Amino acid sequence: MKIYLKCIVLGISALFLSCNNANNEKEIDDETENVSEETSLNENFSDMSIYNLPSKWTTQDGNEIKLGDLQGKVLVMVMIYTSCQAACPRLVADMRNIEKQIPNNKKADVRYVFVSIDPNTDTPERLKTFAKENKMEDDKWIFLRGTVDDTREFAAVLAVNYKQISPMDFSHSNIISVFNQKGELFHQQEGLGIDNKETVKAIESLATENKKK
Amino acid sequence: MVKVGKGEYIPLYGRDSSKIKVASFLLDTVPVTKTDFLKFISNNPKWQKKNIKGIFADKHYLKDWKNKLYSGEANQPVTNISWFAAKAYCECQDKRLPTLDEWEYAAMADKTKADARKKKDYNQFILDWYERPKKSSQIVGSTFKNYWGVYDLHGLVWEWTADFNSVLISSESRNGGKNNNLFCSAAAVGATDLMNYAAFMRYAFRSSLKGNYNINNLGFRCAKDLKKK
Numbered sequence: 001m002k003i004y005l006k007c008i009v010l011g012i013s014a015l016f017l018s019c020n021n022a023n024n025e026k027e028i029d030d031e032t033e034n035v036s037e038e039t040s041l042n043e044n045f046s047d048m049s050i051y052n053l054p055s056k057w058t059t060q061d062g063n064e065i066k067l068g069d070l071q072g073k074v075l076v077m078v079m080i081y082t083s084c085q086a087a088c089p090r091l092v093a094d095m096r097n098i099e100k101q102i103p104n105n106k107k108a109d110v111r112y113v114f115v116s117i118d119p120n121t122d123t124p125e126r127l128k129t130f131a132k133e134n135k136m137e138d139d140k141w142i143f144l145r146g147t148v149d150d151t152r153e154f155a156a157v158l159a160v161n162y163k164q165i166s167p168m169d170f171s172h173s174n175i176i177s178v179f180n181q182k183g184e185l186f187h188q189q190e191g192l193g194i195d196n197k198e199t200v201k202a203i204e205s206l207a208t209e210n211k212k213k
Numbered sequence: 214m215v216k217v218g219k220g221e222y223i224p225l226y227g228r229d230s231s232k233i234k235v236a237s238f239l240l241d242t243v244p245v246t247k248t249d250f251l252k253f254i255s256n257n258p259k260w261q262k263k264n265i266k267g268i269f270a271d272k273h274y275l276k277d278w279k280n281k282l283y284s285g286e287a288n289q290p291v292t293n294i295s296w297f298a299a300k301a302y303c304e305c306q307d308k309r310l311p312t313l314d315e316w317e318y319a320a321m322a323d324k325t326k327a328d329a330r331k332k333k334d335y336n337q338f339i340l341d342w343y344e345r346p347k348k349s350s351q352i353v354g355s356t357f358k359n360y361w362g363v364y365d366l367h368g369l370v371w372e373w374t375a376d377f378n379s380v381l382i383s384s385e386s387r388n389g390g391k392n393n394n395l396f397c398s399a400a401a402v403g404a405t406d407l408m409n410y411a412a413f414m415r416y417a418f419r420s421s422l423k424g425n426y427n428i429n430n431l432g433f434r435c436a437k438d439l440k441k442k
Contacts, residue, residue: 044267047266047267047268048266048267048268049266049268050268052266052268052269053268053346134412149309149375151377152375152376153297153300153424155378156296156378156424156425157268157424159423159424160378161378161379161380161420162378162379163376163379163380179248
C-alpha cells in the first residue's frame with residue numbers, strides 16, 4: 001500500500017515540477033510532523049509580511065527584484081497605470097505630498113513604490129519616462145511592473161480592486177498603503193486628495209532617523 | 214476537464230455594459246475535493262494549516278481540519294480555503310483559476326442550453342439554493358450536469374475566481390457608513406429580474422471578499438487555456 005502511494009506521489013511530483021521540490025519527497029517518505037524543517041521552506045519573513053510573496057518585478061531601470069529585496073525600509077505603496085487620466089495623477093500628487101512632509105532626517109528610510117495595474121502597457125521604459133515626467137528620479141521612487149497574475153495577487157494583498165473597463169482604462173480603488181520595515185501592513189489611506197496627515201504620521205512613527213545627518 | 218466553447222455574454226457589471234467575448238477554455242467538471250486538497254498540501258507543506266502565513270490565509274483556513282486530517286467525506290468540496298491557496302493549488306496542477314467572466318459564462322448553462330438565464334426553472338433552482346441553509350454533506354457531482362458537461366456551478370458551494378477583486382460596485386464603497394446600506398438595497402431594487410438578482414448576489418459576495426478570507430461555503434475549481442494547435 002505504501003509503495004503504491006509512493007508511486008502516485010512520485011508520479012505527481014514528476015508532473016508538477018512547479019510546486020514540488022526535493023524537500024517535499026522527504027516529507028512524504030516519513031510522514032513525520034517536523035515543523036522546523038517545514039517552516040524553513042517559508043524563509044523567515046513574519047506571518048503578515050508581503051515579503052512572503054514569491055513574485056518577481058521589474059523596476060523602471062530594468063532591474064529584477066522581489067518585494068523581499070526592499071526589506072528594512074518603510075514602504076509606501078500605491079497601484080496606478082501610466083496612461084490614466086483621472087485618478088492616478090492625483091494619487092501621484094498625493095505620494096509627492098506625503099514625501100514632502102517627511103522630515104529630512106527620516107527621508108532615507110522610506111521608499112515610495114508604484115505598482116502598475118496595466119503591465120501590458122507599462123513597460124520599464126514607459127515607467128522610466130513616467131518617473132522622469134513626474135520628477136521622481138532618485139532612489140526613493142520605485143516603479144514596478146510584474147505579470148498580469150502577480151499584479152492581481154499583489155492587489156489581493158493590498159485589498160485593491162481593479163478592472164479593465166476599456167482597452168485604455170481601468171477603474172480601481174484609490175488606496176495608499178504603508179508597510180513597516182518587516183513588510184507588514186501598517187496603515188491604509190483610501191480616497192483621492194484627502195488629508196494625508198494620518199499617513200504622514202504613520203510613516204514618521206516607523207521611519208528611523210538617519211544618524212549621519 | 215471539459216471544453217467550454219467560446220461565446221459572448223453581457224455580465225451584470227461589464228465593461229461599459231457591452232458584450233464580453235469569452236474564448237474557449239477547459240474547466241474542471243467538479244469543484245476540488247477534500248482528498249484532492251489533502252494531496253496538494255502533503256506535497257506542499259507551506260500550504261498546510263500549521264505552516265500557512267497569515268497574509269495568505271486568515272485563521273479560518275481549513276477550519277475543520279486537524280492539520281492534514283479533514284473532517285467529513287473525501288468527495289466533499291474543500292471549503293474554508295483562501296484565494297491564495299486556491300490559486301496555488303491550480304498552478305500546481307499546471308492550471309489556473311477561471312476568470313470571473315469564464316465562470317459566469319459557463320454557469321449560464323442548464324442541462325440543455327448554453328444560456329439558460331431566461332428560463333424560469335434555471336433561476337428558480339439558483340435562488341432556491343441561495344435560500345437553503347448550507348448542506349455540508351453534499352458531495353461533488355451531486356447537482357446537475359450542464360450543457361458543457363460541468364457539474365455543481367450552482368447548488369453546491371460558491372467558488373473563487375481569478376479576478377474576484379475586479380468587482381467595483383461603487384467606485385470606493387468600503388469606507389462604510391453612508392454608502393453601504395444605500396448601494397445594497399439600491400442595486401437590488403435596480404435589478405430588473407430574477408436573473409440579475411442571482412448574479413447580483415454573486416457579485417456582491419465577491420466584492421465582500423479579501424484574498425486571505427476562508428469561508429464555509431466557498432470552494433473553487435480550476436480552469437486551463439486550450440492548447441493552441
